[in-house]
Each structure stands twice: as structure tokens, then as C-alpha cells.
Amino acid sequence: xxxxxxxxxxxxxxxxxxxxxxxxxxxxxxxxxxxxxxxxxxxxxxxxxxxxxxxxxxxxxxxxxxxxxxxxxxxxxxxxxxxxxxxxxxxxxxxxxxxxxxxxxxxxxxxxxxxxxxxxxxxxxxxxxxxxxxxxxxxxxxxxxxxxxxxxxxxxxxxxxxxxxxxxxxxxxxxxxxxxxxxxxxxxxxxxxxxxxxxxxxxxxxxxxxxxxxxxxxxxxxxxxxxxxxxxxxxxxxxxxxxxxxxxxxxxxxxxxxxxxxxxxxxxxxxxxxxxxxxxxxxxxxxxxxxxxxxxxxxxxxxxxxxxxxxxxxxxxxxxxxxxxxxxxxxxxxxxxxxxxxxxxxxxxxxxxxxxxxxxxxxxxxxxxxxxxxxxxxxxxxxxxxxxxxxxxxxxxxxxxxxxxxxxxxxxxxxxxxxxxxxxxxxxxxxxxxxxxxxxxxxx
Numbered sequence: 001x002x003x004x005x006x007x008x009x010x011x012x013x014x015x016x017x018x019x020x021x022x023x024x025x026x027x028x029x030x031x032x033x034x035x036x037x038x039x040x041x042x043x044x045x046x047x048x049x050x051x052x053x054x055x056x057x058x059x060x061x062x063x064x065x066x067x068x069x070x071x072x073x074x075x076x077x078x079x080x081x082x083x084x085x086x087x088x089x090x091x092x093x094x095x096x097x098x099x100x101x102x103x104x105x106x107x108x109x110x111x112x113x114x115x116x117x118x119x120x121x122x123x124x125x126x127x128x129x130x131x132x133x134x135x136x137x138x139x140x141x142x143x144x145x146x147x148x149x150x151x152x153x154x155x156x157x158x159x160x161x162x163x164x165x166x167x168x169x170x171x172x173x174x175x176x177x178x179x180x181x182x183x184x185x186x187x188x189x190x191x192x193x194x195x196x197x198x199x200x201x202x203x204x205x206x207x208x209x210x211x212x213x214x215x216x217x218x219x220x221x222x223x224x225x226x227x228x229x230x231x232x233x234x235x236x237x238x239x240x241x242x243x244x245x246x247x248x249x250x251x252x253x254x255x256x257x258x259x260x261x262x263x264x265x266x267x268x269x270x271x272x273x274x275x276x277x278x279x280x281x282x283x284x285x286x287x288x289x290x291x292x293x294x295x296x297x298x299x300x301x302x303x304x305x306x307x308x309x310x311x312x313x314x315x316x317x318x319x320x321x322x323x324x325x326x327x328x329x330x331x332x333x334x335x336x337x338x339x340x341x342x343x344x345x346x347x348x349x350x351x352x353x354x355x356x357x358x359x360x361x362x363x364x365x366x367x368x369x370x371x372x373x374x375x376x377x378x379x380x381x382x383x384x385x386x387x388x389x390x391x392x393x394x395x396x397x398x399x400x401x402x403x404x405x406x407x408x409x410x411x412x413x414x415x416x417x418x419x420x421x422x423x424x425x426x427x428x429x430x431x432x433x434x435x436x437x438x439x440x441x442x443x444x
Contacts, residue, residue, distance in 0.1 A: 034346030043074030081114030111138025183250030213247030275311035306330025
């Protein structure tokens with residue numbers, strides 16, 4: 001999301017006809033605040049901002065990689081962007097990896113000013129040490145240019161940067177992508193990696209893309225060598241008469257029901273920089289249509305935590321719930337101050353159809369009892385909602401599954417925790433009708 005420009009206050013002074021089915025509705029925000037917040041402490045890597053969430057679901061666990069802005073210590077003299085990791089069982093309660101950040105800038109290199117806007121996939125056919133694949137925007141301190149890099153990991157926490165970086169570079173001075181490249185979104189379809197990415201044309205030379213942000217497409221077989229589509233950009237703002245006529249940016253693309261669904265940041269005018277989330281759909285990933293003429297996620301009302309921006313997010317489709325889940329960047333000012341407590345720059349949550357309201361979340365807590373908490377040798381799990389427990393899964397603080405109960409059908413289950421190490425744990429309780437609730441407990 002080009003954090004450095006927000007922090008320093010820099011302000012930027014083909015026909016597709018197809019029958020496309022679309023059941024997308026506007027997103028409804030969860031609660032009245034963010035679900036993942038910056039630290040707001042000087043000397044911390046995410047003190048200034050957390051943003052640009054990228055979420056994937058792995059079995060019962062939601063995994064998020066996101067941008068943090070701040071310092072590495074109180075003696076650090078410069079602000080940089082870095083990438084962190086968190087995990088969740090419900091998309092609302094997030095647990096940040098204790099050794100964040102998981103991807104840092106590289107000194108004296110093309111990304112020595114910062115790394116941000118990650119996208120991550122899991123390639124089940126890749127070698128074990130390359131199972132997780134990440135593409136991200138890196139910024140060079142001397143040129144201020146953003147380009148796209150590639151990294152791989154065996155587990156999502158320990159990353160190795162490709163020696164081919166940057167793997168996608170800006171275009172020449174007269175091209176639509178002369179300003180920067182960022183916000184990549186990558187899918188593995190069959191044997192081909194497909195990337196959608198954002199750029200801006202900072203040169204005013206009479207072209208249609210002058211001073212607008214647009215989205216391009218590239219493809220690769222190995223993740224390190226990419227071929228840009230010859231007719232880029234494939235999704236534009238300059239021919240849009242609507243709310244996103246100044247910029248479309250940071251796409252997040254998912255593949256569902258044999259179609260590509262894009263969620264993107266859109267902007268009406270650079271005079272007032274308040275990005276919102278838009279939606280588009282495509283049969284081939286290249287020719288896109290906007291099925292709605294308005295944003296699907298709006299900024300908050302005046303005085304709310306996301307009244308300036310509600311964008312730079314990602315959405316996934318949850319088939320178990322039959323709804324879209326979205327995590328997005330929210331902030332309430334573009335004029336960040338030295339007072340770290342004076343603003344919001346955090347990550348929020350929304351859903352497309354059914355929302356877990358605060359009242360429902362409190363109700364779920366009320367019907368679940370985990371006791372004693374903290375526990376020692378045993379933990380009792382009890383529910384009082386008229387439904388029976390089918391099984392229980394326990395996860396440690398890193399999201400690793402450590403226990404699965406035998407299939408049962410009862411209102412109360414006792415778990416032997418004698419050999420469980422001390423610390424914080426989370427549980428997923430599954431009922432006979434396959435509904436789930438979540439809880440957490442401490443082992444002494």
C-alpha cells in the first residue's frame with residue numbers, strides 16, 4: 001500500500017460482454033474496531049501500522065501475512081516496512097507469531113527500504129522447503145521504486161528470498177507501470193502461476209493512463225521468471241466513470257465456480273485519498289467486468305476507526321459458511337503524527353452475507369465453559385446450548401494441532417492435560433450439526 005508515501009505525506013497531484021453470474025453483496029463489518037492492531041510502541045516493528053492482510057485457509061486454521069511499519073529496536077533510526085504472520089480459528093481472534101517479522105528488508109539490495117503487500121500460496125507439489133511461496137513488493141531506498149520479489153518457505157515462518165529478485169520490474173518511463181509495482185495476487189491454476197498486480201503512471205505525457213492506478217497481469221511456471229501480458233493493463237481506472245476513476249490497486253483474486261473474482265482498492269480522486277473496496281469478475285482472468293457500480297466495502301462513518309480508508313484487503317470464500325470473509329486495512333487519517341496513540345492504522349474484518357456480531361460472539365462465549373482455567377492435569381469442556389459435542393481440537397500458540405478427541409456425543413468432555421506444556425492454547429469445538437465455537441485456556 002505504499003506505506004512510505006502515506007507516512008511522509010506524499011500525495012499524487014476493450015469492450016467485455018459476457019453473461020456473468022454474480023451473487024456478490026456488500027460486505028458487513030464486524031464490530032466497531034479492528035481485529036488486528038498495531039503495537040503503538042516506539043521501537044517495535046509494527047508500531048506505526050499493520051495493513052495489507054493476505055489470508056488463506058489451511059484445514060481449520062486461517063493464516064495471515066501482513067505488512068507492519070515501524071522499527072526493530074529503540075535504537076533504530078529509520079522507519080521501514082516488514083512482513084509479519086498471524087493465525088486464527090475464527091478470523092476475529094488473531095495470534096501474532098512471536099518471532100515477527102517473518103520477512104525483512106535486505107540491506108544494500110533492491111528492497112533495502114522495506115517489504116510489503118504479501119501474497120502467499122501453498123504448492124503441494126513443490127519440494128518441502130518451497131511448499132509456501134510468497135510474492136511481495138520491495139522498495140529501494142535510493143530510487144524509491146517498488147518492484148516485486150519472490151520468497152519460499154517450508155512452514156510459512158522461515159523464508160528464503162529468491163536470488164532472481166526482483167522477479168517483476170517497473171516499465172519504461174512512458175509505460176502505464178513506470179511508477180511502481182505492488183500488491184501482487186497469485187493463483188496456481190493447473191501448472192501455471194497467474195499474477196495480478198498494481199501500478200501507477202506517474203508521467204503525464206498524453207496517454208490514457210496518465211496519473212492513474214491500474215492493474216496488470218503476468219504468468220510464470222516457476223515463480224521467479226514472469227511474462228507480462230502484452231495488452232496490459234487488463235483492469236483500468238481511466239475508463240471508469242464511477243467511484244474508482246482515479247485508481248484501482250492491490251487486487252486480490254480468487255477462483256470460484258470456474259470464474260475469477262477480484263477484490264481491489266479503488267479511489268475516486270487523488271485530492272481526497274480515501275480508498276474503498278471494489279469487486280469485479282472474469283471468465284478468463286484477463287477480461288473483467290464490474291457487476292456493481294459502487295464499492296462493496298465502504299469507509300466508516302465520520303468518527304469511526306476506518307472513516308478515511310477501508311481497503312487494501314483480501315477476501316476468501318468459506319464453503320462451510322457459504323459466505324465471503326474479508327480482512328481489510330482501515331485508518332482514520334492520512335496525516336500520521338508522532339503521537340503513536342493518536343490514530344488508527346489497523347486491520348478489520350467483514351463478511352458478505354452472514355455477520356458474526358458482537359452480541360453473537362458474546363453469546364458463544366457464554367455457552368462455553370472451559371474449566372479450571374488455568375488448568376493443570378485436566379480440562380473440562382462443557383456447552384449449554386442444547387447441542388452435543390462431536391469432537392474437540394486443541395492448538396498451541398503457533399496454531400499447530402496438538403490434540404483431537406475421539407468422536408463422541410455429549411455435553412461435557414474431560415481432556416487429560418497432564419503432559420501438555422505450560423502456555424496458551426486454543427480449542428475448536430464441533431457439534432453434531434457441524435457448527436463450531438472457539439475458546440482458549442492456559443496450562444499452568
